[in-house]
Amino acid sequence: MKTQALDFGLNPLPILTRDTAPNPARMRRETLPLDGVWALSVNGEPAQPVVVPFPPQAKINGIAVPEGEVTLRYGTTFELPFDWRGAVLHLEGIDHQAEVSVNGVALTRHSGAWDPCSVFVPLSVLRLGLEAQATTLHRLEVVVTDSSQDRSILSGKQERKPKEGAIFYANMSGIWKSVWIEHAGETRLGDLSLTARASGDLAATVEVLGDSYAHSVVLTLSHEDGGGLELRAPVEDGRAMLAGRVEDVLAWSPATPNLYFGSLTLLDRRGRVLDQIETYAGFRDFVMQDGYYRLNGEAFYLQGLLNQAIYPDTLFTPTDRHTLTDYERTLEQGFTGERRHQTTPRHRDLWLADKMGYWLSVEMPSARNLLDPRARAEALDEWRRIVRAYAWNHPCVFFLVPGNEDWGLLEHYHHEVDATHEDREGFQYELGELTEEIAPPGMPYAANDGWRCVTVRKNGHLQNRLDPNRLMFNIHEYAENEKVRAIYGRIPQWPEPGAWGKNPRHVFHPNGYSYDGRTPLVLSEVGGRALLNRPSKGVFAYGKIHRDPETWAAELSDLIDIMGQMPVLRGGYVLTQTRDAGNDPEDETSMGEINGILDGHGLPKYPGDAVRLANERARDAWAKAI
DSSP: OOOOOOOOOOOOOOOOOTTTOSOTTSBOSSEEEOOEEEEEEETTOOOEEEEETSOTTSTTTOOOOOSSEEEEEEEEEEEEETTOOEEEEEEOOEESEEEEEETTEEEEEEEOSSSOEEEEEEHHHHTTSEEETTEEEEEEEEEEEEETTOSSSOOTTBOSSTTOOTTOBOOOOEEOSOEEEEEOOSSEEEEEEEEEOTTSEEEEEEEEESOOTTOEEEEEEEOTTSOEEEEEEEOBTTEEEEEEEOTTOOOBOSSSBOOEEEEEEEEOTTSOEEEEEEEEEOOOOEEEETTEEEETTEEEOEEEEEEOOOBTTTBTOOOHHHHHHHHHHHHHTTOOEEEEOSSOOOHHHHHHHHHHTOEEEEEOOOOSOOOSHHHHHHHHHHHHHHHHHHTTTOTTEEEEESOBTTTTSOOSTTTOOOOOHHHHHHHHHHHHHHHHHHSSTTOOBOSSBBSSOOOSEETTEEOOSSOTTTBOEEEEEOOOHHHHHHHHTTSOSSOOTTOOOBOSSOBOSOTTEEOOSOSOEEEEEEEOOEEOOSOOSSEEOSSOEESSHHHHHHHHHHHHHHHHTOTTOOSEEEEEOSBOBSOOTTOTTOOEEOOOSBOTTSOBSOOSSHHHHHHHHHHHHHHHHO
């Protein structure tokens, strides 16, 4: 006999829109967001409340997590309609290893801080919940292990020892991105890989999980100003392949961020809907061609900022307010996008960039020591999952950065790795070959963003291991303005192949490699001009620390003017940086970098137009030289 049902007081499932969905590019209508107050036990201590999705160490939570090895035990309960036949649980970011259980049943283990974790919750597990009228109460537990001293895992800008240095910041552990659960059955839609070209051509590969014999998939997309398509394909061997064309397509660009909205539907052999995901696409091409980056066939000049996405209140976890502030206020200053540095974006960060016309890169957060082949293999596997999660299906993602400044194999006191030139060279090829295999077709990438870049020329000959139409040439340069002019301004617009191997500050290429004469140069970290607008101690800057906003803006504007006048700088520049990083404006003892155009809370340090006008002049000068 069934016991009397209890009334849990279930609120209706929220009506999600793209402005509230955890992943607007893959949105199931029956979804319950699970962010909020959970219970957290650190190393077996009594549980305390923690606000998910923010790390416990973030100021918003203020929970002390010991250095070294830690175990974090998270728990929460949630209610679902009892007629759900299954569910997909998503945890977008967990640092670093996690075991996930629902209703006492272990469902999955996940290793890696920077890629999402998803797991199917079968009906048999949902039936273990406590039923009450039309609802069922469920228990979710996530046990996380992490180490603030592990040098072989991808840790990005987290310290690996206390007070390590100016460019490394506080550690995080545990859940640091959103959690949600969706209604879906055993037979359901899986991964979507979509390529939408500026010509209007579209190709999509859809994974279908479960028993899908004689099933089909339908993709519909349309634009609010008219036009679109409807495609249908059978499911064969667990996937459906769709292809079609939108006539008179409205292409996506920063100036016109056109998006086509629609749905992906799984039908059974009788035409009944088994699963449906709302999605969207932006039709655009971004390629490296004829010595320039080209967006939809037209030469494009990258004018971006380095964004480390570190915030005084939430640490490494942006909110929509953080992201919108970063995008809007940097657009106002004449920048058009960002290199997201040593972290991965949220799904929502990509949605906001797609909607606003703001370009981004996706980067692999680095480890400190990847000399061990097993650690390197784990890092490459995590990079594969990062690319799968964040580089596909988003028109805003222009390029990838799998490698940064030889990190992981760098001969530097922060890294302490006894690596050789051959080790570093080989790792660039590992990163490049994997990236070409897993990334969207034609997407450019930097195998080693910074210096000592392998190129398509070695010992005077072309090497064919890496695609010359995708391998970027990105250099970091923090020299003073006149030195930047002296080093790069003397180089012609089209250097002879084989020229330009070294400069007074950096080795551009490893021994034997040389410039191919065509790949567009990007100064992908440059400037680092610092403005300190309050008393502080122990802050870091790459050069002079200004206290007068006008002199700071004058130096930064002069640097932008210099870069706009460099014939060889055909690719563009990425200035360091969007916000001050690791620096809390409310704490005079707070350290960190102070070279943001915004302070740690996103407030502009300089209210004038000098920087915006310099960006406009640089773009005009570049356009005249094409």
